[in-house]
Amino acid sequence: MRLKIYYLALTIWSIASTETLAQKTAIVCKQLIDGTGKVFQNAAIIVEADRIIAVGSRNIIPKDATITDLGDYTVLPGLIDAHVHPFIDKDDYQIDHLRKTSAQKALEGLKHMQDLLLAGWTTLRIAGDADVAYAQFDIRNAINKGLFIGPHIFGAGHYISVTGGGGDINFLSYEQPIIADGLVANGPEEMQKAVREEIKHGSDWIKILVTGAFMTVGDNPQDVHFSADELKAVMEEANRRHKPVMAHAHATDGIKMAVRAGVRSIEHGSYLDEECIDLMLQHGTYLVPTLSVGLFFQERYFNSKALAKAVQLGKHGNDENTKNRMLSLAIQKGVKVALGTDNVGFPPTFPAREFAELVKLGMTPMQAIQAGTKVNAEMLGKIDDLGTLEAGKLADLVAVKGDPLTDITELQRVKFVLIGGKIVKHEK
Numbered sequence: 001m002r003l004k005i006y007y008l009a010l011t012i013w014s015i016a017s018t019e020t021l022a023q024k025t026a027i028v029c030k031q032l033i034d035g036t037g038k039v040f041q042n043a044a045i046i047v048e049a050d051r052i053i054a055v056g057s058r059n060i061i062p063k064d065a066t067i068t069d070l071g072d073y074t075v076l077p078g079l080i081d082a083h084v085h086p087f088i089d090k091d092d093y094q095i096d097h098l099r100k101t102s103a104q105k106a107l108e109g110l111k112h113m114q115d116l117l118l119a120g121w122t123t124l125r126i127a128g129d130a131d132v133a134y135a136q137f138d139i140r141n142a143i144n145k146g147l148f149i150g151p152h153i154f155g156a157g158h159y160i161s162v163t164g165g166g167g168d169i170n171f172l173s174y175e176q177p178i179i180a181d182g183l184v185a186n187g188p189e190e191m192q193k194a195v196r197e198e199i200k201h202g203s204d205w206i207k208i209l210v211t212g213a214f215m216t217v218g219d220n221p222q223d224v225h226f227s228a229d230e231l232k233a234v235m236e237e238a239n240r241r242h243k244p245v246m247a248h249a250h251a252t253d254g255i256k257m258a259v260r261a262g263v264r265s266i267e268h269g270s271y272l273d274e275e276c277i278d279l280m281l282q283h284g285t286y287l288v289p290t291l292s293v294g295l296f297f298q299e300r301y302f303n304s305k306a307l308a309k310a311v312q313l314g315k316h317g318n319d320e321n322t323k324n325r326m327l328s329l330a331i332q333k334g335v336k337v338a339l340g341t342d343n344v345g346f347p348p349t350f351p352a353r354e355f356a357e358l359v360k361l362g363m364t365p366m367q368a369i370q371a372g373t374k375v376n377a378e379m380l381g382k383i384d385d386l387g388t389l390e391a392g393k394l395a396d397l398v399a400v401k402g403d404p405l406t407d408i409t410e411l412q413r414v415k416f417v418l419i420g421g422k423i424v425k426h427e428k
């Protein structure tokens, strides 16, 4: 009994003022953006336990419902970030990975994820992370068991990399017996084994570094790292096990190769060209452009030695005009652009800048909101539960004070967060 009380205390203590809604609750607000494209004024959303049972005008409020009045706030679906690394929070992240035990990563990672939840991110897709022992899935399992409050977690344990690639450690001498942060594999057989390891330890996505990366030392994002046979081996194994693949791909040829092989999403897509765009349209591939990480490096890490290569490439190696023009064209042509930030230790309100970046590239505020809600839920294969505010879905929602359809930066100032029918934040 004493143990039970202790757990309860920990659960509540671990996140500010968690409050489960009464059995049937009507949340009322000035405006409601349901994620499907519809906007309601003077709206009500009826929640029972962890699910939404109705959305509409205030005449749907049942007589026995308790009212949670959000006044002049605008309600939206809970935000989904499709590209995060909750264990990375230092510029020298590959050294930091060697400093910390898996347990320490889990504790700090849980705190990061809870901070993100309080900022409105109710679902995260992890794009592989800097822990060899899959601590992110221990966090996920503990949240799912109800031991802690936290976002819904999907994704990959590791980024699978070739020797010398973005998941390998390339700056120490040959003699050092190093455990890399990524999962290093070479040749079709090792790739197949790597996919099997990932699935065995809890990954529901497979993340591969098809090309070089920005953040690591010694590799070039404009080089393709995977051979055709290695990519084929990953895809065959992942398809057999019904696990979608997300491909980190900067180099133009790497993007094309991954799209043709049938990955579900291209991450970054920095050196996109028109043929890449047309191939993505043909194959129905999602594009996760991860724009805010570049901003973060320019603003936070412009003097960092560890990230000197990424900062330099962000400034000069990757012609911003061409990249932005290509991303705008992708949006215009109808590529399924999903919202992901590449969060590597951002302050909690920072990732919502991704919405404004997508608007700068030509999305309407409504399209940007959908990229971070509905489109991401579709990409995750979780549209029956997540991504829009409709009857039957999980009661995950956020509210902001102003109107994000006229000022998209409102999403950086989330005032109210409900996840699975539990209030985790309510600022008046």
Ligand SMILES: [Zn+2]
Pocket: 083, 085, 127, 342
């Ligand atoms: Zn990433």
